[in-house]
Structure formats: C-alpha cells, structure tokens
Amino acid sequence: MLRLTSVHAAYGKSEVLHGIDVAVQPGQVVCLIGRNGVGKSSTMKAIVQDQITVTGGEITFDGASLAGLSRHEIVRRGVGYVPEDRRVFATLTVLENLRVPRKVVAQDRRMWSLDQVFALFPQLHDYRHRIAGVMSGGEQQMLSIARALLTQPKLLLLDEPHEGLAPKVAEEVVDAIVALKAEGVAMIVSEQALNTIRRCADRVIVVDRGSTVWEGTVDAFYQDPEIARKYLMVQ
Numbered sequence: 083m084l085r086l087t088s089v090h091a092a093y094g095k096s097e098v099l100h101g102i103d104v105a106v107q108p109g110q111v112v113c114l115i116g117r118n119g120v121g122k123s124s125t126m127k128a129i130v131q132d133q134i135t136v137t138g139g140e141i142t143f144d145g146a147s148l149a150g151l152s153r154h155e156i157v158r159r160g161v162g163y164v165p166e167d168r169r170v171f172a173t174l175t176v177l178e179n180l181r182v183p184r185k186v187v188a189q190d191r192r193m194w195s196l197d198q199v200f201a202l203f204p205q206l207h208d209y210r211h212r213i214a215g216v217m218s219g220g221e222q223q224m225l226s227i228a229r230a231l232l233t234q235p236k237l238l239l240l241d242e243p244h245e246g247l248a249p250k251v252a253e254e255v256v257d258a259i260v261a262l263k264a265e266g267v268a269m270i271v272s273e274q275a276l277n278t279i280r281r282c283a284d285r286v287i288v289v290d291r292g293s294t295v296w297e298g299t300v301d302a303f304y305q306d307p308e309i310a311r312k313y314l315m316v317q
C-alpha cells in the first residue's frame with residue numbers, strides 16, 4: 083500500500099535522507115529502527131511532507147504518487163501521522179481535540195467512531211473534559227493516536243510512540259499498538275525497544291545514516307543478532 087523507493091530528502095540545503103526504501107502491505111506493522119539521528123523521524127516527515135522536502139526517489143500510496151500533495155490531501159488519502167512531539171492542542175479539552183479532525187467519508191477502509199476510539203482508550207473517555215495540556219505524556223500520546231485514528235487512516239505512522247514515557251505507561255501504549263494491529267490497522271512504528279518489535283512487528287527496516295541498510299521479517303531480524311549489535315545500541 084505504501085512504497086518508498088530510494089527516497090532522498092533535505093531540510094533546506096541539508097540532505098539527511100540518501101536512499102530510503104520502505105514497503106508496507108495492508109494490515110502489516112513495520113518497525114523502523116536505528117540509532118538516534120539516523121533519519122527515522124525524517125522518513126515519516128517525508129511521507130507526510132512535514133517540514134522536509136523530498137528531493138529524489140518516489141513515494142507511492144495505493145499505487146499513486148504522493149509528490150506535490152498537501153498534508154491535508156495525504157491525510158485524506160488515508161495516511162495518519164502521530165509525530166514524536168504529539169502536537170495535542172494544549173488549551174483544548176480531550177473531546178475538543180478529538181473533534182478537530184475533518185470528517186472523512188470513505189468506503190475503502192475501516193472507519194473509527196468516537197465511541198470506538200474511547201473503547202480503545204477508556205482513560206481518554208474518563209478524562210474527556212480535561213484540558214489536554216495538563217495530562218501526562220502517556221495520556222497525551224494516547225490522545226494523539228486517538229486523534230489520528232479519527233482521520234480514518236488506512237496506514238498510521240507512529241514516531242517513537244513511547245519516547246520519554248515511564249515504563250508502565252510505555253507498555254500501555256504498546257498494548258494499544260497491539261490492539262490496533264488486531265483491528266487490521268497497518269502501521270509504521272519508529273522504534274528502539276526490542277521488546278516492542280517482538281510484540282507487534284511483522285517486518286523490520288533498519289536505517290543508518292539516512293539510508294535503508296537492512297529489511298526483513300521479524301524472525302530473520304532475531305535470527306541475526308549482529309544486526310541489532312551493529313545498528314542499534316545493543317550489546
């Protein structure tokens with residue numbers, strides 16, 4: 083459904099992606115891994131055309147190029163994005179945040195209602211009248227994922243979803259990812275934690291210095307511990 087072929091991308095004149103290849107099939111969870119600063123967030127930003135400019139290669143979604151499309155159009159086509167910094171509207175309540183996404187009417191995907199999103203994140207229902215800015219990092223992360231689901235994505239991009247969260251809360255976020263996978267939501271998850279990869283990934287893509295350097299199944303990834311040793315900070 084999504085394919086990046088030899089993607090190059092730059093912030094201004096500074097090229098940070100020099101050959102990214104990614105393929106995601108419907109219902110698949112792909113973990114994008116690599117050390118800090120190798121280009122995982124930039125890859126997600128390149129897909130949704132956020133801050134970074136794609137300077138080479140090709141990005142296609144459902145067979146059509148995403149080149150030159152607005153962020154809104156990319157979301158409308160079915161790519162949901164949960165950035166690393168979450169970007170909840172701090173002064174709005176949970177409910178108001180969840181009413182922000184524009185209505186999408188589409189027959190080609192699973193549609194999410196507010197009630198279904200609350201069923202996935204019961205805590206958000208309990209806190210629905212709370213101001214988002216005072217919630218914990220984990221709650222804001224769940225709100226950010228919930229809001230992205232209400233854009234009715236076929237594919238969800240989650241950038242370091244448990245960055246900076248306490249281990250117990252991080253585990254709850256991983257539980258939500260596993261639940262979404264069970265619902266058939268395709269995802270790209272930028273990830274450092276091997277435990278998360280084990281729990282939810284179908285395929286693993288390793289990025290190093292702005293390029294895809296390895297791609298394969300989770301089983302193949304675990305059969306070759308040298309990959310994690312070489313490209314992650316794992317002893």
Ligand SMILES: Nc1ncnc2c1ncn2[C@@H]1O[C@H](COP(=O)(O)OP(=O)(O)OP(=O)(O)O)[C@@H](O)[C@H]1O
Pocket residue numbers: 093096098116117118119120121122123124125133242
């Ligand atoms: N807005 C920006 N402007 C200029 N350079 C940037 C910007 N954001 C990231 N970079 C640079 O792009 C490169 C890739 O960063 P990126 O954030 O994509 O890496 P990452 O793999 O997601 O790492 P991290 O886990 O630290 O977020 C780094 O050299 C970083 O300094």
